[in-house]
Structures are given as structure tokens and as C-alpha cells.
Amino acid sequence: MAALQDALAAEHAALWSYALAVAFLEADQAAAARTDAAAHRELRAAVEIVLVQAGQRPVPAQPAYATPQPVLDAVSAAGLLVTAEADAAAAWRSLLERSADPRLRRTGFDALVATTARTARWRGAAGTVPAVPVFPGRP
Numbered sequence: 001m002a003a004l005q006d007a008l009a010a011e012h013a014a015l016w017s018y019a020l021a022v023a024f025l026e027a028d029q030a031a032a033a034r035t036d037a038a039a040h041r042e043l044r045a046a047v048e049i050v051l052v053q054a055g056q057r058p059v060p061a062q063p064a065y066a067t068p069q070p071v072l073d074a075v076s077a078a079g080l081l082v083t084a085e086a087d088a089a090a091a092w093r094s095l096l097e098r099s100a101d102p103r104l105r106r107t108g109f110d111a112l113v114a115t116t117a118r119t120a121r122w123r124g125a126a127g128t129v130p131a132v133p134v135f136p137g138r139p
Contacts, residue, residue, distance in 0.1 A: 001051065001056050002098075003091075003094050003095040003097075003098040004047060004050065004051060004056075004095060004099075004104065005056070005059045006094060006095070007047060007088075007091040007092055007094075007095050007108070007111070008044065008047045008048065008051065008058055008059050009091070010087050010088040010090070010091035010092075011040050011043055011044040011088060012044065012059075012060075012061035012062065013061075013062070013065050013084060013087060013088075014037075014040045014084040014085065014087070014088050015040050015041060015044065015061070016061065016062070016064070017065065017067075017080050017081060017083070017084035018033050018034075018037035018040065018081065018084070020067070020071055020077070020080065021033055021071065021080050022037070022077075023077075024071055024072070024073055024074055024076070025074050025077050025078070029074060029078070029125060032121065036081075036118050036121075039114060039118075040088070043111055046107070050104075050107075067080055068083050074125070075125070075126055078122045078123075078125035078126035079122075079126045081118075081122040081125075081126075082119060082122045082123050082126055082128060085115045085116075085118045085119040085122060086119060086133070086137075088111070088115045089112055089115040089116060089119065089133075089136045089137035090137045090138070092108045092109075092115060092137060093108075093112055093136070093137025093138065094137075095107075095108040096108045096109060096112065112136060115136070115137075116132065116136040116137075119132070119133055119136065120133075
């Protein structure tokens with residue numbers, strides 16, 4: 001369950017990052033960010049349910065998170081989202097590596113695929129090439 005708690009912590013951080021980034025994004029990118037945040041919110045809620053059902057107390061969100069660089073415009077906001085998605089991908093990949101439970105592994109796989117797609121969008125917006133990371137979730 002430690003890997004699932006780590007994934008939950010990454011989901012909390014991703015949601016915080018999206019809330020910050022959306023203030024700096026153009027309207028079309030902000031709409032995409034809101035859609036991405038909703039996906040993270042749904043996943044976070046599902047993970048919390050699994051943890052509670054397993055008798056675990058879900059790790060809480062932090063009041064704030066450090067950004068890898070100052071967020072000052074749309075490009076740096078997209079860069080923050082690249083980092084948030086990469087961190088989420090790493091957490092979900094770790095769950096895949098450490099869990100034998102088929103349902104958790106399916107959730108982890110689906111989350112890794114989804115976060116890779118979101119990473120590609122934000123890497124493109126930030127001007128990072130290649131847009132798709134070579135090994136999603138790999139540090």
C-alpha cells in the first residue's frame with residue numbers, strides 16, 4: 001500500500017500544480033488543464049476509496065508544493081505541468097513495479113498511459129522535444 005500512498009501524494013501535487021498553472025495559461029490551454037485536473041481529481045478520489053477500504057488512512061495533500069522554477073507565464077506553467085505529470089507517471093510506474101494485485105496494476109497501467117498523454121501535451125506547449133517521453137515514468 002506504500003506505492004499507492006505515493007501515487008496519491010503525486011496526485012495531490014499534480015492537482016495543486018494544475019490549480020497554479022491555469023492562472024497563467026491561455027484560454028484553450030486553460031480548458032485543457034481543467035480537463036486534465038478533473039482526470040487527476042477522479043483518480044485521486046478512487047485511490048482514496050481503495051485505501052480507506054483497505055483500512056489505510058490516505059496521505060493528505062500538502063498546503064503548498066515547491067515548483068521547479070518560478071511560474072511566470074504560459075510556457076513556465078506548461079513546464080510545471082510537465083513536471084507534475086512526470087512525477088505522477090513515476091509514482092504510477094513504481095506501483096506497477098511493486099504491486100502484484102491485478103486491479104491495482106490495471107489502475108496503475110491506465111494512469112501511466114493517461115499521464116503520458118498529458119505529458120506529451122504539456123511538453124509540446126513548453127516547447128520540449130520530443131513531446132512524448134522515451135520511457136514514461138522513468139526517473
